[in-house]
Amino acid sequence: MDDGVAVECSDLVVRYGSVVAVDGLSLQARHGEVLALLGPNGAGKTSTVETLEGYRRASGGTLRVLGWDPGEPAGHRALVRKVGVMLQRGGVYPAMGPRQALHLFASYYDNANDPDTMLDLLGLGSVARTPWRRLSGGEQQRLSLALALIGRPQVIFLDEPTAGVDPEGRITIRQVISGMRSDGTCVILTTHELSEAERLADDVVIIDHGRAVAHGTVAELAGAGRAAGITFASQPGIDVAALAAAIGTDAVEVTETAPGRYMVEGESSPTRVAALATWLADRGFAMADLQAGRQSLEEVYLSVTGREAHGKDS
Amino acid sequence: MRPLAAQVTAEVRMTLKRGESVLLTLGIPVVLIVFFGSVHVLPTGSGKPITFLAPGVLALAVMSTSMVNLSIATGFERGYGVLKRLGATPLGRPRLLAAKITAIVMLEVIQAVVLVAVSLAMGWHPTSGAGPAVAVVLLATSGFGGIGLLLAGVLKAEVNLAAANGLWLVLLLVSGMLVPLAKLPGWLAAVARVLPAAALSQALHHSIGLGTPVPGWSWIVLGAWAIAGPLAAALTFRWE
Known part of the structure; x- marks a missing residue:
């Protein structure tokens, strides 16, 4: 004890x-x-x-x-x-x-x-x-x-x-x-x-x-589980290939998951976040809803149990 | 001692606050004594009806409290998870059982005071057989209590409610409580004699009604149920 x-x-x-x-x-x-x-x-x-x-x-x-x-x-x-x-x-x-x-x-x-x-x-x-x-x-x-x-x-x-x-x-x-x-x-x-x-x-x-x-x-x-990457929101139609080339030394994949919502796969280090912010700022693009390296507990739960989350109440 | 006293108080208080329990343990017995003591329709022989009724209804009251009331209350406590929850407190099962037994005896004392008072007012003259009467009541309480807990421990609360009340009615009719055993068909009287209800009513008719010794078969039947009832309950009781 x-x-x-x-x-x-x-x-x-x-x-x-x-x-x-x-x-x-x-x-x-x-x-x-x-x-x-x-x-x-x-x-x-x-x-x-x-x-x-x-x-x-x-x-x-x-x-x-x-x-x-x-x-x-x-x-x-x-x-x-x-x-x-x-x-x-x-x-x-x-x-x-x-x-x-x-x-x-x-x-x-x-x-x-x-x-x-x-x-x-x-x-x-x-x-x-x-x-x-x-x-x-x-x-x-x-x-x-x-x-x-x-x-x-x-x-x-x-x-x-x-x-x-x-x-x-x-x-x-x-x-x-x-x-x-x-x-x-x-x-x-x-x-x-x-x-x-x-x-x-x-x-x-x-x-x-x-x-x-x-x-x-x-x-x-x-914070655990699969690498969560970086998600952010900006204006729709950003050139994701150019962005990927600008922020990564290795092969980084950036996808537009929904119009104006982006997902940067791979590590979510401060260096990468800074590179991302600089690239957007240079072009006068907005940046909102930035989330780096953190899944919600719900995402963890779904990924480990492999099923739908229950409703808010029983 | 404090948990036991608190538990006994709670058990007695809950019974006296439950309308249907008061009806079963006091209301019905009082009505039976007053009604059949005034309206001479029962085949109670040549003497005053109250001489037969008073011991018979006292036996009924004991059965109502120790079997039916205990069974229904315990059944619902089991259904509501009360017994399970109490198992995780320092009260413990032995003290819970002791509290229930003590509460039954206290309720029986209340019943005896009320029913004897009503019977005396109806012109009853009890004989001096109180000692054996108390002994047979304690034996019967053990037997009835065992039967009540046997039902409460295996049946669902609602099913148990119906079963306990049904059993009460059957035993009331074939127990010599309201109708003398001698008036029953021979085979039915023979069945009744091995049941605790008839054994108790006959014991009380003899001890406090007629002032004669309790028949040997009453002692044997009540003693057997006093052991077999609680034993069967202990072997089958499910706490949740």
Whole structure:
């Protein structure tokens, strides 16, 4: 634990009968870090998280949460006091309102957060007595998050925390997650939304078919992969062959991908960007929307999973 | 101790706030005592109807709380992921089970107070058989609770709701709670005698109704269900 690693698994395998849900996944998350497991539905995100939570037994590989194996009874007993859990759905008595649920859950822990403070933090004060089944989807998610936080966890697992949440609620949830990170909590969340992973996480593991297909910080992922080259906008009809000859010593290819939009393949060094800018300036051409060497996370996601991105919301 | 006390309080509070639970555990029993105690249509023999009704309805009340109410509530808790979520808290399954049992016993005490008061007002004269009565009620609670959890642990919440209510109605009719076992066809009475409902009602008729010893077969049947019910539930229960 001295190295700051809070959650770790290596070569994790989770099988349901003959179906392999998680197929040799490794990941690591530190205290004060937010790790997002990003992937399409059915990629194995929930199976991974629920194995780390102790709900399922791993068929292979090793797991460590705060130094314990969550699948062992002793580990489970120790971890329930130190780990917060937000399930993908449900988990609260349907007839119970947020205040009563928070007070009840607070009673399970020795040193719980104050339930009324949590109500305010998650913006649930106005529905404190409304039964769970009559709360909106966003309110239910915020209550689930509050319940996951009530025991002052050192590690918190959030399964699709912003799914079905309105924009205002998403802002609240993001603020709470970033507050947890500042407090040194290790946050592991799943999402199938790229924008959420990009906004919330320090580190992202992209999962597909139970395997980690990419792993790194958002910046690393966006900068890695195939060379992204330089894209820019200018007036239509520029002589791309002349431009290519002017900015490259090696064979550079410049294409007009759409009228007035250009793509320079190959390296995206400052020298090349400068040469490009000079060439355009000498001819009095405009230059806009310059992007060098960085793909959006969405492009990385598409290239590593080889499929369409999911919509903005579930 | 604090988590257990909080859980028991929550369980009791949720039951008393649920209209259908109050109807099932208190409303229907009170109506049955008052109605059939006033309108003499049941074949309860020559004595006052309340002498037969009071123990019979107390048995019904025990069955309603420990089997039907427990089963329906637990089924929905399972369906809503509550049981799964609680598994990730320090409450733990043993304490959750202990809280449910304690809550049932507390609800049964409330039922007993209300139903005995109503029965006394209807002119009931209980005999001194409280000791054996408490013992058979505890055995029956274990057996009924096991059956209730058996259903809640394998069926979908909505299916379980129907099953538990259906079972309640069948057992009500063939239990000697409202209709004496002697009035049933022989084969049906024979079936009824191996079920916990009839064993409990006969035990209460004898102990607090007639002031006679609880029949041996009642003890045996209730004891067997008290072990078999929870065992079957434990072997088959799915928490999510």
